Amino acid sequence: MTLSQLSSQLRFDQAGALARFGGSEALLLRFLRRLPEDKTFAALSDAVAAGDLTGVERGAHTLKGVAANLGLDALRDASSDLVSAVRGGQTDQIAPLFALLSxxxxxACRDISQL
Structure with missing residues (x-):
């Protein structure tokens, strides 16, 4: 799979991501391939399971930043929605929003593994 094909599979801002990586497709690919190894999602999952609102907010906010830098718009938006719910005290929305984020x-991980 190429970056262009990734754009057709996911909401992926290829142009924006390439700009943030100085136009280097190789560098962007290297960082995209690291996403499945990143511990942020696992920490977020643990925080959701434990009902740790501070951990949920921190994990979702961190994942939002990672996703934004990589141009993974769907993941960024899902993370942002979860952050907003926690900050807004909408604890009843955490489970369904985390399911969408997940x-x-x-x-993203499935498609990135094919790059």
Whole structure:
């Protein structure tokens, strides 16, 4: 799979991500391939399971930044929605929003593994 094909599979801002990586496709690919190894999603999952609102906010906010830098728009948006819910005290929304975030994360990891 190429970056262009990734754009057709995911909501991926290829142009924006390449700009943030100085136009280097090789560098962007290297960082994209690191996403599945990153511990942020696992820490977020643990925080959700434990009901740790501070950990949920921190993990979702960190993942939002990672996703934004990599151009993974669907994952960024899902992370942002979870951050907003926690900050807004909408604790009843954490589980369904985390499920959407998890789906976006799994899709990103699945497609990135094919790069």
């Amino acid at each position: 789906d976006a994360y799994q899709a």
